[in-house]
Amino acid sequence: MEGLISISEVNSMNDERFEWVFRNVIELCSEAAAHVKHMRPFKDVTDLCAAFYKYLNEVSYEEKLKVLMSHPDLAGRLAAQGELTQESASEQQSAGLSDLSNAQKAIIDSSNKRYKEKFGFPFIICARENKVQSIIDGLNLRYGNTRDEEINIGINEVKKICKLRILDIVKNE
């Protein structure tokens, strides 16, 4: 994106543009932007982020699961095939996931697999706030949690990812 946009531009753009600009601040969940556009005007970028958090808090249990399930595995098949969204690709790269040793790749693959088998959705962590080792540690540690705990933690990580994606679009002033 060329320059970041101001909150007053966010408030004054038409609905269609708003939905387009914010279509992937939650991975593959354009419904969020369609919902949040009605909550304008926003005071600042914090207020805008809060509207997306509110969306995530208020959707049904099934919708929460759908949001979690729309996330690609870290260093998984889509990454190998170059089929990640642009946002996810750059996040995974920033955590060092595009440059794994064979041993790290094997650990992450098998840990992702057993996590998904236990919980029914992928392991989600805000890649930009982590590095390879903290992701491996998280995979091990969080495997011991209950499903409800992991739904909460997963949605919380989606909020962190969402905030950083919004900060790539909107000026923080």
Ligand SMILES: NC(=O)N[C@H]1NC(=O)NC1=O
């Ligand atoms: N599985 C998972 O955590 N995916 C994500 N995390 C992140 O920061 N970007 C993603 O796509």
